[in-house]
Amino acid sequence: MTDFYHSQRAMRNMRRVAMQRGVIAVLDIGSSKVACLILRFDGVERLRESDGVGPMAGQSSFRVIGFANVQSRGVRLGEISVMNETESAIRTAVQRAQKMANVRVDHAIACFSGGEVRSYGLAGEWELQDSVVSEHDVARVLAACDVPDIGEAREVLHAQPVNFALDHRSGLDDPRGQIGNRLACDLHLLSVDASVVQNLIYCIKRCDLELAGIASSAYMAGKSSLVEDEQELGAACIDMGAGSTGISVFLKKHMIYADCVRMGGDHVTSDISKGLQVPLTTAEKIKTKFGGVHATGMDDRDIIEIGGDSGDWEKDRRQVSRTEVIGIMRPRVEEILEEARARLDAAGFDHLRSRQIVLTGGGSQIPGIDGLAARILGQRVRLGRPLRVQGLPERGTDPSISAAVGLCLFTAHPQDEWWDFDIPTERYPARSFKRAMKWFRDNW
Amino acid sequence: MRSLNPFGRRARDPQTTRRDPAPSRVSYRLHRLWLTPFFRVAFRVGLPGFALAFGGGLYLSSPDRRADIGSIYVDLREHVKNRPEFLVTLLSVDGASPELAQVVRETLSLPLPQSSLDIDLEAARASLAALDPISDVQMRVQPVGILQVLVTEREPAIVWRMPQGVFLLDEEGTRVAQIESRLLREDLPLIAGEGAEKAVPEALAILASAGPILPRVRGLVRMGARRWDIVLDREQRILLPVDQPIRALERLLALDQAAELLERDVLAVDLRLQDRPTLRLAPFALAELRRMRGIISVESDL
16 A cells, blocks of 8 residues: 555656646546547636636646547456557557647546445544644644555555544634644545556556556546536536446535446447347447437337348348337446446435436437436436536537546646655654664664 | 448448557657657757768868869859959059159059959058058049049148258148259248158248248248247248247237338347347347447457
């Protein structure tokens, strides 16, 4: 864990270097597409009034100068399964974005959805030495959080302090400089499978890029598609990707829970492929062109030519009605949403006052999914699109890109994490000091 | 019979099987290298510059080639220089007396015909302007191949006698020429004495205001390089002061007109002290004056 702490700190330093250089790439490695955005940081917020972009979330400090969205290869369930294929997909995306931006990027921040994220709430307490809270005290209270057993071969992806309490006052965002006796904090810890992260790091390194940070794409999708008051009052974002469906719950602008359903649009496609006995590419086309979740009488008359190249005339001339396609898709979409609902229930989402749910990701583009989701998840469901950021082309505004846009915001204004604070001194190995003392005593 | 649906056909056609869109690792790295600003500048500026410098250096490394290039330049220059448009065939000296013109020609000593590009007009002009009789000179190459020298001669205004010889000076005191004898230029006044040539304008002003006695003036003598004596015939002298000699002279002339002073037997009129002009009488006149006043002077024969 300390190793990972150090590598996360190294990534933070890399991010600082990248910000100084002013250009950084944002990579969203998904199961169906790899999105690469190249950001340029100018330091000052120049376009305040024009362009209709206000100082929303501070994202006007950067500008997207390169954008590429290419088909992903070798990624299953949000995890890298074939390294070479994924590497070439990342190379394609990075090269296209570089060509558009006409700059070379050396640093990348990546997000991914796989790795079976698990979320833990931690609490820690610390008696202040002097009555004023210093940065050191914050580090100590974060270190005082008792870490649960996160399991074998798992690493911490995010460890964010979400709440500070000083004596009896809770809900502090930043306790530094305040006066009290007892500092307590709540830490939200997100753990992922270590091998998934290591594969990702290795894959990006093979593309000659320096990794400046990694993040969970469920978190990133929530950051970009939830508006500010939703993040403040409590809302859940369901990022319906191709390989997995990410769930993140926000409260008081902090992510307090994240989880992942390992089902997504690819499963819908494979259902269609199996049900209609067509290749996966054809099934994908049928899904995107004729897909839906609510069958109407009109859909019975909507006949789809399936086609095929088997040479068998009967097989190649098959036709299905749209109702049949919807009949195949709907149970799977329902299953995904019900699974998400179960995860939210397990997390106690019902106890939040505002139970807003935002659907985003490529899967949220299925026509009629908001009605279906409202029946399963509750009445307060809306479809979310990513925030507008400067310089993003029009084709980069659909919901499937929201994780990448969130990662842009995250790059510009990262959430404080555990590794942003120094380890308190007693965590350092005391042995070397003891050895020095022993040497001193022996020789003098 | 083939189906009309658009999906099947593309997959069947082997020509349209999709190429792998991913860049190879080499092309990816080359593209990134190309986007590196330093490399880009080096490739677009440094490499051609280096190639040019290297090739040029390689070509010029042989001394024969360097000599060839030098001779090409020299030949070209000669060729242009010797065009008839640039050739000077004639030297014309204007505004000078025949003797001076001869001197000018000898001084320039140009081997004509010669290209006008080879003639150093500035140096030639400087050498001519250094000649005594010439106050100003202009030289220009006329389009038809004539080098025209426009000379302004100095006008001699005064004759200056000194132990080395007799010289003509212009009105500023600059030497114009040496002459054999004062008698050659009897029309000009004569000056002499140490530092006389430095006060020529003053001498000319004195002579201009010495109207009535001008026929009697033999010349001016500079005394002690600071003041003038007017020497008249009959060995008479007028000693002028350092300051305002002309006013003193005018007062003397007025006195002369009233009392015919200079007609008398006076050796010198001393005007050096303004308040007290002094006469030096001839010995006979002095004795006569004393006798008239009844002063018996003891005179020795010595």
